[in-house]
Structures are given as structure tokens and as C-alpha cells.
Amino acid sequence: xxxxxxxxxxxxxxxxxxxxxxxxxxxxxxxxxxxxxxxxxxxxxxxxxxxxxxxxxxxxxxxxxxxxxxxxxxxxxxxxxxxxxxxxxxxxxxxxxxxxxxxxxxxxxxxxxxxxxxxxxxxxxxxxxxxxxxxxxxxxxxxxxxxxxxxxxxxxxxxxxxxxxxxxxxxxxxxxxxxxxxxxxxxxxxxxxxxxxxxxxxxxxxxxxxxxxxxxxxxxxxxxxxxxxxxxxxxxxxxxxxxxxxxxxxxxxxxxxxxxxxxxxxxxxxxxxxxxxxxxxxxxxxxxxxxxxxxxxxxxxxxxxxxxxxxxxxxxxxxxxxxxxxxxxxxxxxxxxxxxxxxxxxxxxxxxxxxxxxxxxxxxxxxxxxxxxxx
Amino acid sequence: xxxxxxxxxxxxxxxxxxxxxxxxxxxxxxxxxxxxxxxxxxxxxxxxxxxxxxxxxxxxxxxxxxxxxxxxxxxxxxxxxxxxxxxxxxxxxxxxxxxxxxxxxxxxxxxxxxxxxxxxxxxxxxxxxxxxxxxxxxxxxxxxxxxxxxxxxxxxxxxxxxxxxxxxxxxxxxxxxxxxxxxxxxxxxxxxxxxxxxxxxxxxxxxxxxxxxxxxxxxxxxxxxxxxxxxxxxxxxxxxxxxxxxxxxxxxxxxxxxxxxxxxxxxxxxxxxxxxxxxxxxxxxxxxxxxxxxxxxxxxxxxxxxxxxxxxxxxxxxxxxxxxxxxxx
Numbered sequence: 001x002x003x004x005x006x007x008x009x010x011x012x013x014x015x016x017x018x019x020x021x022x023x024x025x026x027x028x029x030x031x032x033x034x035x036x037x038x039x040x041x042x043x044x045x046x047x048x049x050x051x052x053x054x055x056x057x058x059x060x061x062x063x064x065x066x067x068x069x070x071x072x073x074x075x076x077x078x079x080x081x082x083x084x085x086x087x088x089x090x091x092x093x094x095x096x097x098x099x100x101x102x103x104x105x106x107x108x109x110x111x112x113x114x115x116x117x118x119x120x121x122x123x124x125x126x127x128x129x130x131x132x133x134x135x136x137x138x139x140x141x142x143x144x145x146x147x148x149x150x151x152x153x154x155x156x157x158x159x160x161x162x163x164x165x166x167x168x169x170x171x172x173x174x175x176x177x178x179x180x181x182x183x184x185x186x187x188x189x190x191x192x193x194x195x196x197x198x199x200x201x202x203x204x205x206x207x208x209x210x211x212x213x214x215x216x217x218x219x220x221x222x223x224x225x226x227x228x229x230x231x232x233x234x235x236x237x238x239x240x241x242x243x244x245x246x247x248x249x250x251x252x253x254x255x256x257x258x259x260x261x262x263x264x265x266x267x268x269x270x271x272x273x274x275x276x277x278x279x280x281x282x283x284x285x286x287x288x289x290x291x292x293x294x295x296x297x298x299x300x301x302x303x304x305x306x307x308x309x310x311x312x313x314x315x316x317x318x319x320x321x322x323x324x325x326x327x328x329x330x331x332x333x334x335x336x337x338x339x340x341x342x343x344x345x346x347x348x349x350x351x352x353x354x355x356x357x358x359x360x361x362x363x364x365x366x367x368x369x370x371x372x373x374x375x
Numbered sequence: 376x377x378x379x380x381x382x383x384x385x386x387x388x389x390x391x392x393x394x395x396x397x398x399x400x401x402x403x404x405x406x407x408x409x410x411x412x413x414x415x416x417x418x419x420x421x422x423x424x425x426x427x428x429x430x431x432x433x434x435x436x437x438x439x440x441x442x443x444x445x446x447x448x449x450x451x452x453x454x455x456x457x458x459x460x461x462x463x464x465x466x467x468x469x470x471x472x473x474x475x476x477x478x479x480x481x482x483x484x485x486x487x488x489x490x491x492x493x494x495x496x497x498x499x500x501x502x503x504x505x506x507x508x509x510x511x512x513x514x515x516x517x518x519x520x521x522x523x524x525x526x527x528x529x530x531x532x533x534x535x536x537x538x539x540x541x542x543x544x545x546x547x548x549x550x551x552x553x554x555x556x557x558x559x560x561x562x563x564x565x566x567x568x569x570x571x572x573x574x575x576x577x578x579x580x581x582x583x584x585x586x587x588x589x590x591x592x593x594x595x596x597x598x599x600x601x602x603x604x605x606x607x608x609x610x611x612x613x614x615x616x617x618x619x620x621x622x623x624x625x626x627x628x629x630x631x632x633x634x635x636x637x638x639x640x641x642x643x644x645x646x647x648x649x650x651x652x653x654x655x656x657x658x659x660x661x662x663x664x665x666x667x668x669x670x671x672x673x674x675x676x677x678x679x680x681x682x683x684x685x686x687x688x689x690x691x692x693x694x695x696x697x698x699x700x701x702x703x704x
Contacts, residue, residue: 011485015474022473022514209469213530215435216463217486218455 008219012227020231034189034239035246041185042178042251051079052136055090055099058083062110064151068121071147072103077139090124100126101136113151179254182247183338184307186240187330190266191273191301193239197232198277199290207286221369229274236270257337261344265333268354272326275361282368301327329353385444386411386538386569387432392441394427401427403592404441409571409585411537414564416583417573418682424592425573426466426542432571433463433540445538459487462531466542468523472516476507476526479515480533487534501529504559521552528559539563541572545579557582577678588682596685604676607645607684609633612654613674614642617667625664626657634683645680 020026054072058065072078081099084090093099104122112119123140205211214224247253276297284290302308304318305327314322322328329350336342344351387409394402402424409415417425430436432443434454442449448456470479480498489497502508505525510518515526524544531539541560545553557579560570572583580586581600588596598606616622619637626644627635631653634645646653654671661668 008486011482015471015478015482018478019471019473208472209465209467210471212430212435212465213463213469213483214486216433216458216461217483218458218488219486 004220004223008223009227009230012219012224013230016227016231020235030193030235030239031242034193034243037189037192038182038185038243038246038251041181041188042247050076052077052139053081053098053100054078055082055084055093055102056080057085057087057090057102057104059107060105060109064110064113065105067150068105068109068147069103071143071150072140075139075143077136077143078103094124094126097126101140116152178247178251179339180335182243182251182253183334184331185247186243186262186266187269187327187334188307189243190236190240190270191327192298194232194236194270194273195277195280195294195297197235198229198274199280199284199294200287201228201232202278202281203284203287203290221366225278225366225369229278232274233270240266253338256339256341257334258341258343261342261347262334262337265330265337265347265351265354268351268358269326269330269333271358272354272361275358275365276326278365279361279368282365301325304328305331307331323353326354326357329357384411385409386413386446387415387571388444388447389428389432390442390444392428392431392443393439394424394431394436395439400592402431402438405589405592405594407587407594407597409569411569412564412567413584414560414570414572414582416580416586417571417589418575418577418580418586419589421575423589425589428589429463429540429542429571429573430465433461434458435463459534460537461540462534462536462538463540464524464527464531464542464544466546468515468527470515470523470527470530473514475512475514476502476518477511479526479530483530484533489534497533497535501532504562505529506555519552521548521556524548524552524556525559528556532563536568538569538571541570543573543575546575553579577682580678586678588686590686596682600678603678603681603685607676607681609645609647609650609684611674611676611680612644612646612657613670613672614644614657614661614668615640615670616642616661617669621664622661622666625660625666629656629660631656634680636680636683638677638679641674643674643677643680645676645684 020030056069056072058069069080073080078101082093084093087104090099090102090104094102102122102124104124106120106122109119109121121144123137123144125137125140202211205214248255277294280290280293280297284293300321304314304322305325306322307327311319311322311328333347333350333354336347385408387407389405389407392402392405393400405424405428417428419425427436431438432445432450434450434457438451442451444450445457446460450457471482474482477498480501481494484494484498499508502511505528507522507526507529510522515523518526528541528544545556548556553576560572561582563570572579574580583600585597585599586603587594596603614622614626619642622642623635623637626632626642631646631648631650632644633647636643644657654673658668658671
């Protein structure tokens with residue numbers, strides 16, 4: 001075999017960038033897409049539920065009952081939209097989707113508080129939107145707990161009376177979903193851009209016949225591959241830097257991790273992603289085919305990686321499949337590192353899994369590349 | 376006709392080359408030697424296996440069996456020694472459409488290791504020679520068909536190869552550009568470059584030193600254009616007549632005519648043997664049918680006629696004598 005020539009590799013990289021520059025539709029896609037995705041996922045898919053439509057049935061009508069209502073509405077999670085007089089009226093509001101949550105303060109509530117007796121308030125949650133329901137009941141628990149401390153100031157704990165609902169959320173006290181979304185998005189955007197561009201890269205040259213032309217030159221397989229990979233690695237690096245910057249500055253996501261751990265995790269994942277893109281590019285005969293294959297692969301990555309939907313909520317039958325999704329591992333790495341500052345010692349199983357993926361996928365890609373033109 | 380020689384004298388020495396694609400045989404045992412400095416033409420119908428044969432010789436496709444030696448180097452085991460000495464122009468335009476003429480030239484020059492100091496001079500010379508100087512800054516996709524082909528040729532020539540593979544280089548190119556293209560090829564020939572060209576055009580085949588006819592994956596005829604024509608039994612008579620369409624069946628029905636075709640303004644008739652009375656017989660047959668015959672005269676055989684006459688007799692060799700291909704005597 002011929003020795004690797006950096007002159008040829010540099011030439012290929014130069015050519016690739018020149019083509020990118022000429023392709024007017026590519027540049028906006030490369031730089032605007034990641035930011036758009038960040039905004040989309042940060043705002044739209046975000047699990048933050050605010051201003052939940054709330055109906056309040058205040059049968060007590062006292063200073064204390066007002067305190068309870070203010071406690072809910074001041075939290076920002078609940079917004080009072082109605083004050084029905086009876087529970088039957090309240091039911092109608094919930095059935096008609098006018099209210100998602102109802103708070104019922106029974107008669108004699110203030111008496112119980114004055115007498116320092118344990119008391120109850122009723123909270124009705126519309127379970128038809130399970131996501132909002134679980135978030136709402138969680139918030140309600142938090143609100144009630146803080147009310148308990150306000151209404152029963154003398155007690156050290158609320159265990160003997162008041163309301164005992166205490167939820168403590170670790171690492172993400174405000175439960176801002178954007179804090180978990182941005183780190184995962186780094187990985188997701190990296191995957192999208194490397195796989196998408198790479199899957200098109202070689203099949204395009206094959207479709208146009210330029211690959212055949214290259215094969216008559218002294219260029220080696222390794223040189224060609226490196227020349228193809230490097231430009232997309234550079235672009236992906238720029239993209240994730242962009243997402244990281246916008247995420248930490250605009251969305252104010254606190255970064256508690258280390259660039260070394262996160263960077264090496266993302267680099268390892270990028271290898272896997274590029275490898276998958278390469279594989280698709282080599283197995284496809286047309287760019288359309290490659291695009292279809294990528295779309296097909298993207299769905300399980302979204303669904304089974306824990307990126308959007310928690311792994312825990314997955315049906316037991318599908319759960320084992322999630323081990324086959326490389327995104328699953330990097331999502332854990334970036335999230336843990338970003339929020340908790342977890343290091344290699346805690347994350348080595350994920351790193352190991354990604355290393356195995358990278359080796360297998362690239363091994364397959366290379367062996368396939370050898371056969372490339374023989375059919 | 377081939378005397379045993381060392382493979383050194385050949386630019387190309389193909390030995391029983393075969394290629395199968397998922398059960399279908401595209402190239403079915405081709406053996407062929409092309410002397411250095413020759414312009415060698417490969418003709419044959421679509422699907423004959425011409426492109427597959429060329430792609431194997433140009434090292435872009437691995438043969439199923441057999442081998443091809445390019446200047447003594449095997450395309451199977453020494454492709455790295457073959458590549459620097461050849462240029463390959465595929466049938467479809469295969470340079471980067473979104474790069475300019477100059478960028479394409481420079482890219483392939485660098486890739487093939489043309490020394491930097493020679494690059495400017497060479498690309499200037501090639502641009503001049505292909506008439507592309509004023510289009511140097513134009514992206515390849517905005518060139519006309521003929522200019523694209525000339526650019527592709529220039530890009531393969533930039534590394535100054537000794538052997539050039541051209542796969543139907545002028546298909547879809549206007550007649551003026553075709554002529555110009557062949558003028559360039561003649562120039563290369565004079566410089567001693569060996570050219571192996573597949574072409575569907577008989578007038579192009581006529582310009583080659585030697586031609587081979589390929590069909591169904593095999594080469595069934597090989598000779599010089601003149602030799603091909605000499606092999607044709609009989610001679611050609613050219614007839615100028617008022618109504619070709621009416622004349623054809625009449626001439627075809629004559630016992631001595633073996634093939635009739637319309638070529639340009641003339642009816643060309645291949646007659647068997649010397650047939651001294653043929654001209655008169657054709658004239659009387661046509662005039663007897665009420666047609667006006669302005670001229671009947673002997674003419675030279677052309678390649679088209681030669682193939683029409685020779686191909687039916689050049690049966691495919693039996694599978695058993697694979698080793699005796701090329702020339703069907």
C-alpha cells in the first residue's frame with residue numbers, strides 16, 4: 001500500500017469545504033438548524049408546565065383559605081380561572097377542559113388551623129393529560145408542604161398534623177426541563193448533523209461518478225475516508241459549540257461538568273455517528289435511499305434513547321432494545337456531566353459501550369468500503 | 376497474426392478477463408493485446424460489456440477472474456503501479472460539477488502528484504489545447520456537453536498518462552465538438568500516448584489504428600479498419616435513385632445482393648463476388664419498376680457495411696476454446 005499522504009488528505013478537505021461553500025442551501029442548514037432545534041426543544045417540547053388552569057372551591061372563605069389560594073397562584077404553576085360554588089360545578093369545569101386542576105377548601109378549615117388540628121384540602125387533577133397531571137400533582141405537593149410550614153409555624157415537622165407532602169428534587173430544583181434538554185440536545189444535534197451529512201457524502205460521489213474518477217488516482221482508502229470525515233467533524237464541533245453557548249447563555253443552563261469529560265464523550269459518540277452515516281452511505285445506491293435509511297434510523301434513536309421520553313416509562317418488551325441505541329449512552333454522559341459534574345469513574349460503562357459501537361460500526365464500514373465498487 | 380512478444384511491448388495485455396454481476400456475465404473471457412502508441416477502438420452494441428471491460432482495465436472494478444497487465448503491471452495485484460500511468464474518462468461526466476474548470480484541473484493534478492511548479496504551465500497548456508481558457512472560472516455544471524467532455528479529457532491528461540481509457544467520450548456531443556475532440560486525440564497519438572477508446576460511431580472507429588468488435592461480453596472481430604473492409608466478400612455499389620424506400624426491396628430481391636442500406640444520399644448495396652454485370656442489372660431492375668436512377672457506380676466498403684457482413688459469420692467461439700478469442704478468421 002502507498003504511504004498516507006497528508007497533501008492528498010488536505011486537498012480533499014479543501015475540496016469538500018469549497019463544495020460546501022458553493023452549496024448555498026448548506027450553510028444556513030449548518031448554522032441555523034442547531035439553534036432552531038435548540039429553541040424548539042427548549043421551549044416547545046419542554047416539560048415545564050406553568051399556569052395550569054385551576055378552579056378553586058372555597059367553602060371556608062377565611063383569611064387562612066385565602067392564604068392557601070395565594071400559595072398556589074403565587075407559585076406560578078397554577079392560575080386561578082374560576083371559583084365555582086359547588087363541587088358539581090367544579091366537575092363541569094373539569095369535564096369541559098376549562099380547568100385542569102381544582103382545589104377544594106372544606107368548611108371549617110380555618111377552625112382546624114386555629115385549633116392546631118390536622119386538616120385536609122382536596123386537590124382534583126384531570127388525569128386525561130397524564131403529563132400535566134403528574135407535574136401538577138407534584139407541584140401541588142410542594143405548595144402544600146410550604147403552606148404547612150407557614151400555617152403551623154410552631155411545629156418542627158408536619159408529621160403530627162398539617163399536610164405531609166414533601167418532594168425534594170435533586171440537582172434540578174426548579175425542575176426546568178431545559179436543564180436536561182440542552183445537554184441531551186448537544187448529543188442529538190451532533191448525531192443529526194454527522195449522520196445526515198456523512199450518509200450523503202459518499203453516495204453523492206458515487207451517484208455522480210466522481211468516486212470512480214478518484215479511484216483511478218493514487219488516493220488510498222484511509223486518505224479518502226479521513227478527507228471525508230474531517231470537514232464534517234469540524235462542522236459538528238462548531239455546531240455543538242453554538243448550542244452549548246446558546247444553551248448556557250440564553251437558556252441559562254448551569255454547567256457543572258468538565259469540558260474534558262463532556263468533550264471526550266461527544267467525540268467518542270461522534271465517531272459512532274459518523275460510522276453509522278458512513279455505513280448508510282456505503283450501503284445506499286442513491287442519495288434518496290440514504291435519506292430514507294437515515295429517517296428510519298432516527299425514529300428509534302428519538303424514542304428509545306431516553307432523549308425525549310424517559311427510559312423508565314418504556315414498555316418492558318422494548319427496554320432491551322434501548323441498549324442498541326448509541327444515543328442512549330451519550331445522553332446519560334452529557335446529562336450527568338452537565339448537571340452533576342459526574343466524571344469518568346462514574347460514567348465508564350457508557351464510555352465503554354460507545355467505544356464498542358465505534359469499533360464495530362467503523363470496522364463494518366471499512367470492510368464495506370473495500371467492496372464498494374465491485375457491484 | 377500475433378507473434379509471441381514480451382508483454383513489455385504492449386501497453387495493454389488482457390488475459391481471459393471475466394466479470395460476473397450476480398449471475399449475469401458482463402465480460403466473458405476477453406484476451407487482447409494492444410501495442411504501445413496505438414489508438415485502439417472498441418465497438419459493439421449497448422450492453423456488450425464495453426464499459427465493464429474498460430472499468431476493469433482502469434482498476435476501478437475488480438475482475439471476477441483473469442487479469443489485465445498495463446505496461447506489465449497487473450490491475451489485480453499492482454493497481455498502485457498502474458494508476459499513475461493511466462487516465463480514465465468514464466461515459467458519464469464524472470468531475471465535480473460545483474467546482475470550476477480550473478479547480479477541477481488543479482484538484483486532479485494535486486491528487487495525482489503533479490509537481491506544483493509544473494502545475495500552472497500544464498493547466499494553462501491544457502486549457503488552451505481544449506479551448507477552455509476563457510471558461511476557467513466557470514463551474515463545470517454550467518459548461519456545454521462538448522466543453523464538459525473536453526474538460527474531463529483535460530483532467531485525465533493533466534498527469535500526462537501513457538495510456539488513456541476513453542469510454543464513449545463523444546456520446547451526446549455535437550458534431551463540431553466531436554471533430555475537435557478527435558483532433559485532440561490525434562495530437563495525443565502523435566505524442567506516443569496509447570489510447571483505448573470505446574465508441575458507438577463508425578466514423579470514429581475509422582480513425583483508429585485497430586478496432587475490435589465486442590458483443591455479449593466477447594470480442595468476436597479484431598483488425599485494422601482497412602483489414603476489416605478487406606475481409607468483406609464482394610464489393611459495394613452506390614446507387615442514387617429517386618425513391619430509396621421503393622428501391623430497397625427491389626435491390627434486396629436481386630440474387631447477388633447480400634446487404635442493402637441507405638447512407639446519406641445514397642443507397643449502398645453489397646454484392647457478392649466481382650459481379651461485373653451487377654451495375655447494369657441494378658439499373659435495369661430499378662428502371663423496370665419505374666424509378667429514376669441518376670447514378671450507379673462502384674464504391675469503397677465502409678465499416679458499417681463491413682460489420683453488417685462480417686458479424687453474422689463471426690460466430691461466438693465455443694466456450695471450450697476460450698483461449699482463442701479476438702480474431703475470428
